[in-house]
Amino acid sequence: MTPTTARNWFKAIRALTDHCIKVGMLKDDPTLGLKPRPIKGDGFHTWTEDEIAAFEAHHPIGSRERLALALGLYSGQRRGDVIRMGRQHVRGGALYVTQAKTGKALAIPVHPELAAVLDHAPGNQLTFLTTARGAAFDGKGFTMWFAKACAKAGLGPQCTFHGLRKAACRRLAEAGCSVNEIAAISGHKSLREIARYTAAVDQARMARNAMARTALAQKGVATG
Secondary structure: HHHHHHHHHHHHHHHHHHHHOOOOOOOOOOOOOOOOOOOOOOOOOOOHHHHHHHHHHOOOEHHHHHHHHHHHHHHOOOOOOOOOOOHEEHHHHHHEEOOOOOOOOEEOOOHHHHHHHHOOOOOOOOOOOOOOOOOOOOHHHHHHHHHHHHHHHHOOOOOOOOHHHHHHHHHHHOOOOOHHHHHHHOOOOOOOOOOOOHHHHHHHHHHHHHHHHHHHHHHHHHHH
């Protein structure tokens, strides 16, 4: 198994073991002391600005594909929460979300770019995003549909919908938002992942400032 698959399998087995102990089928937990293999790397690919621009160039405002991108990129939410969003969740310039994974309630200000896309979204459905037949998406069906949308825009399989959530966090970090400010939008319980974004952005910013000062110092020496 891949590390990610192994970790998910391990969680399922541990839940099954807990149930068996509760109903008296097992006395001990055979998973105690076991640890799944660590997942190396940063997980899902974070969309770059060039990839976002390529998707937007191929899928104009008014298309379902552009609507999906905007909802993911400007809300910073997971797939399961995005496919449940509808006009009833937009009130007073904010998008109200209760995350399915965490149960956390969020009020996310609607970004002007998202507002422009929502102005062209159908208003007669319970969810913004629907299948070609007008039905609500399920998670797996949406993932397959969005992967095809990415391929049509010339993007590789590294561009997943979850990568838009990471791109949203990256953009917020680049705008100078603190870890807690980013979490107020993304709803992350653990701040470690967000901290990586802010640390990377801070490093790049400090490196640019340092190099700029070096260039100015050298220029001063040359002109002096």
